[in-house]
Amino acid sequence: MINPKIEKAFNEQINAELYSAYMYLSMAAHFDAKNLSGMGAWMKRQADEEMEHAMKFYSYIIENGGKVNLKTIEAPPKTWKSALDVFQNAYKHECKVTKLIHVLADLAKKLNDHPASIFLQWFVTEQIEEESTASSIVDKLKLIKENGAALLMLDHELSKRQ
16 A cells, blocks of 8 residues: 555656656747757657656556546746757756655655655666756757757757657
């Protein structure tokens, strides 16, 4: 049986993950509208990943006898100043999600909830990758600055994400 405090916290995390998916989908729409389809595709894949994360929490709650309580998802931003601005916001968002995951890991540890701790370890590791990837793209965009040809090359590179 799931600990009620973990159940509540995991339900909140489902909402955070769904917001992340929504935000990345909004970023994809922004890039698609600017004919940067590679960046748009990258963001759509990121949105898919966030949905997968939400479903992991969903399944954990259900499999452990809890109840999923879905809440309203806040509307994400719709426009950004530049590709750099989009990816800087994505990076900041991933840092925020990392903090949320760490709070959950601390809660599971405090409650001696070993199954939840083991479950959360995947997310702790995943967030290292999420931050690193977003940070790397931010660094590339800082080098590119206003170079349109370089931006198109990066757009093409990001289109290859599986």
